[in-house]
Amino acid sequence: MNFRPLTNEDIEVFSETISTFFKLMTRRPAEVRTAYVLDGPVPIIWNDFNGIIDASSGFRGTISFSAPRGLLIEVLRAMGESQHSTENFLDVVGEIANQMSGRARKHFGESLDIAPPRAFERTNLPLQASATGPAYAIPLTWGMFEANLVVHLDVLARP
Amino acid sequence: MKQKLLIVDDSSVIRNHISRLMIDPRLSNLTIVGVASDGEKALVAAKAFRPDVITMDLTMPNMDGEACIEQISQFLPDARILVISALSDKATAIRALTKGAHGFLQKPFSDESLVESLVEILS
Numbered sequence: 531m532n533f534r535p536l537t538n539e540d541i542e543v544f545s546e547t548i549s550t551f552f553k554l555m556t557r558r559p560a561e562v563r564t565a566y567v568l569d570g571p572v573p574i575i576w577n578d579f580n581g582i583i584d585a586s587s588g589f590r591g592t593i594s595f596s597a598p599r600g601l602l603i604e605v606l607r608a609m610g611e612s613q614h615s616t617e618n619f620l621d622v623v624g625e626i627a628n629q630m631s632g633r634a635r636k637h638f639g640e641s642l643d644i645a646p647p648r649a650f651e652r653t654n655l656p657l658q659a660s661a662t663g664p665a666y667a668i669p670l671t672w673g674m675f676e677a678n679l680v681v682h683l684d685v686l687a688r689p
Numbered sequence: 690m691k692q693k694l695l696i697v698d699d700s701s702v703i704r705n706h707i708s709r710l711m712i713d714p715r716l717s718n719l720t721i722v723g724v725a726s727d728g729e730k731a732l733v734a735a736k737a738f739r740p741d742v743i744t745m746d747l748t749m750p751n752m753d754g755e756a757c758i759e760q761i762s763q764f765l766p767d768a769r770i771l772v773i774s775a776l777s778d779k780a781t782a783i784r785a786l787t788k789g790a791h792g793f794l795q796k797p798f799s800d801e802s803l804v805e806s807l808v809e810i811l812s
Binding site: 550551554555557606609610611617618621622624625628629630631632633635636639640644645646 | 699700701702703705706709748749750774775776777778780781795796797798799802
């Protein structure tokens with residue numbers, strides 16, 4: 531099967547979606563900056579907590595959300611959650627990655643088959659990348675914190 | 690009599706977020722009878738509590754929301770099911786509605802849009 535790398539239009543969908551998450555779920559907009567290509571054999575930006583969605587079917591790769599503990603405390607607080615536990619940090623990074631992937635189906639269609647999220651602390655990260663095309667980091671600032679949405683996907687090329 | 694609500698989502702943060710929004714006076718007729726983190730647990734809870742209203746995620750481990758909606762609709766045909774999912778493509782929404790859901794709310798959602806969706810599904 532022939533896969534193609536992501537286009538600018540594809541990346542824009544994820545930038546808009548992460549912006550929508552902060553606007554709707556926390557009522558505080560994030561400053562989402564220009565996406566850039568990551569270098570390196572394992573092209574993911576690790577942070578304290580990382581939510582990962584595996585894509586399959588007409589796609590190959592992952593969609594990840596990586597954030598520091600401080601940002602996640604504030605997100606949970608904004609959502610009214612008073613339990614700032616590791617369990618909830620893992621839950622919320624997984625849920626954000628899930629929401630980014632799910633919303634992307636409006637753009638890519640239902641051939642973007644996504645699995646339930648996996649979530650990891652920085653020390654327990656999986657190291658294998660399944661996509662071969664470039665990975666894109668979409669950096670954002672929310673309050674005083676930095677986080678990244680990382681999209682590392684190959685898309686099945688249509689004839 | 691209050692209507693019984695079952696909340697189904699694999700994210701505990703989202704389950705708790707939905708629960709907290711029940712303080713809205715427009716939802717004063719709803720009372721939470723249970724929560725479930727996947728489709729299998731939702732089936733057990735639906736049989737035990739016989740909810741009038743269910744909020745249902747779609748992407749979940751063990752049994753996904755679509756399969757769960759299909760089964761619940763068979764033994765609780767009058768239950769009103771609001772899908773709350775990030776899966777936002779039209780085909781998924783139509784399939785969920787065909788299987789027995791009554792409404793569809795996209796994640797991420799605002800507090801207001803969730804309350805409005807529940808009010809709508811109750812009316």
